[in-house]
Structures are given as C-alpha cells and as structure tokens.
Amino acid sequence: MSPSNKILEVWLKEYNISYLKNVKLSSLSWLKAGGINEIMIFPQNLNECELVTKFFLDHNINYYPVGNLSNIIFRDGNFVTPLINMRKMRQIIYDFNGDNILLELESGLSITKLSNEMKRNSITGFEGLVGIPGTIGGGVTMNASSYNSSLCQYLTRILVIDEKGNKLSINKRELNLSWRYSELQKRNYLIVKAFFSIPKKNVIDKDTIVKTQLSIQNHRTKFQEKGLPNLGSLFATKDLYRDLSKVNLRFKLIYYFSKIINLIIRRFFKNKILLFRKILVQIYIKLLKIDKDSDFSLSEKTINCLINKGSNSGDHAIRIVKSIQKKIGNHSRLENIIIDHLK
C-alpha cells in the first residue's frame, strides 16, 4: 500500500470509519472489469463525509466518489486514489405536511429502491426508473432517466462537499441538466444528499403505478441486455444508429434500409423483431470492425450497449470503447465514464 494510504488507514481506524483494502473493482463494477483499489471508504453520515474530505484536503490527497459503479469503466492495475463509496448512506426522509411532498434522500440510496418506495406510497412519476442500478448521487450526476421518468424531474437542490471542503447547496437550475448530462460531471464534488418536491396530485391509485412499473420491467427484460455484464447505454443518445448515419454513406444507407425493414417487421412479423435486431447488430459489429472473438462486444439487442463476454480487463474494454468513439467522432457523446487517468 502507498505511504499516504497507510497514514489514511491509521486515521480511518482512529475515527472508526468503514473502509476496505485492495478492493477488486471487477467484482463491484457492473461491467465486471477493472483493477484494484487500494482503499475504498464507506462514510455512514454527513459528519463522516466532512471528516474524510477534510482529511484529504489537509493531506493534499485526491479522491474519487462512486455510487454503484454502474456507469464507470476502470482501467486495470492498482488505484492508489481512494474511492469514496456512498452505498452505506441510503436514508429517506419524507415530509407530507406542506402543499408538496418533500423528500430528503441520502446519495447512496438505490434509484430502483426509490422507484419502489414511491410505488409503496402511491406517488407517480418514478415508475420508469425501476431497473436503473445506480444510486441517487450517480443518477443526479448522470441525469438518469428512463421510460418517461427522469430522476431530476422533481429535484430541487443537492447538498455537496466541494474540493475545498465546503458544504454547498446547489439548486437544480445550476446543474445545467441535459440528456444524461449535469454540470457535476465537470466537478469533483461529493454529493451527500438530494432534495425533491413532488406535487400532491402525483398521489394516485396504487394499482396503476404497479401495472406501469411491471410493464416497464417486462419491456426492459425483453429489449435491454440482461444476460451479460454491461453498463446500460454506452453513448448518451436516443438513437445511436441515427448518429452513426451521419458518419459516412455506408452507415447512412444501412440506417435507412434498416428503418424500412423495421417498419415491415413491426407491421407483419412482430414476433421476429428481436431476431431482426440481432442481425442488425451483427452488421454494425462488422462495420465498426469489432473483432467477433473479442471479450467485449455489443449487445445483441442494441449497438448502444457494451457487453462483457468473460474478461476482467478494464483496459481491453476501454480500448474497444475508444475505437468505437473514434469512429463516431463528435456525432455522439460517450455516456459511460472511463477512469484511466486516476493514479
């Protein structure tokens, strides 16, 4: 272990703050790839977050916050940089007294748990978020959304600790939210809490919420990658096929041709839609020149999802992603976060 992490360990023990040593990122990451983190810290409350960040500031040590590692690709090898994992902070505080329902959520709470909690309380607006494996902190950073529910729709503000150890309250509008983007992606803040205000008209019949959530779960299972480790969407786009069509004539032709075939299949052979997608993905894998025997490839259900067929090499995954990114150029922005720059 590095000398600075040895000092950190002694300090963590003294303050009784949870941590793990030599954490295999390949076992925590949803891609099941990546190296070893020398020390991962698990604060349990705001006070511990403040203590830990102050320690880093005083000792001039960089750290990196993580949630559930469902959108990060870590390189291989050793990471000296301590990771702060927020998963032990997952409290929900409700206030039903005012005109709106107020929620105070700790940033390590799972997004799917939030969706289920809202269902339990008959509050609509969060059904689509079921199945997103991230945390509130990661979800706000990534502006997570799915099936017409957006995590930040009812967000009012967040509480963070900035690089200088200050506690800051940041309003939603300062986050500059856009599709799978928030200003937080450019900062190194530790998100501790998120605050929401939900209109009382969102309290509706529970059965309706249950039915919607169930049909979303079924749709996810059918049309999104389920079998192999992955990080959801690779690029921050609603249609990667369309983005690629702007790259060159070949991609343009295949895009319009596949649109026509898609229409025909949807009209006359609905049960063949998955087979059609599978064939289409194979064509794109060829066009993108991805080695078919590579351990990392694209999901047979969509090209916008990197899958791991059996490797724990983050470097390999990063190489594939960067090669695809190069081909797409600035026609699409990468959604998965590549961590190959941390020490």
Ligand SMILES: Cc1cc2nc3c(=O)[nH]c(=O)nc-3n(C[C@H](O)[C@H](O)[C@H](O)COP(=O)(O)OP(=O)(O)OC[C@H]3O[C@@H](n4cnc5c(N)ncnc54)[C@H](O)[C@@H]3O)c2cc1C
């Ligand atoms: C099977 C699968 C399905 C998915 N489906 C969807 C989907 O439908 N819609 C969607 O939007 N996304 C989806 N995702 C992507 C991913 O779950 C989201 O981006 C999620 O919001 C990431 O949250 P996380 O806690 O895992 O963040 P991580 O992957 O751990 O981190 C992501 C980023 O957030 C930062 N971060 C995390 N927590 C904090 C914190 N407390 N303070 C400061 N920064 C923090 C990290 O530093 C990193 O930059 C899917 C992923 C998978 C694996």
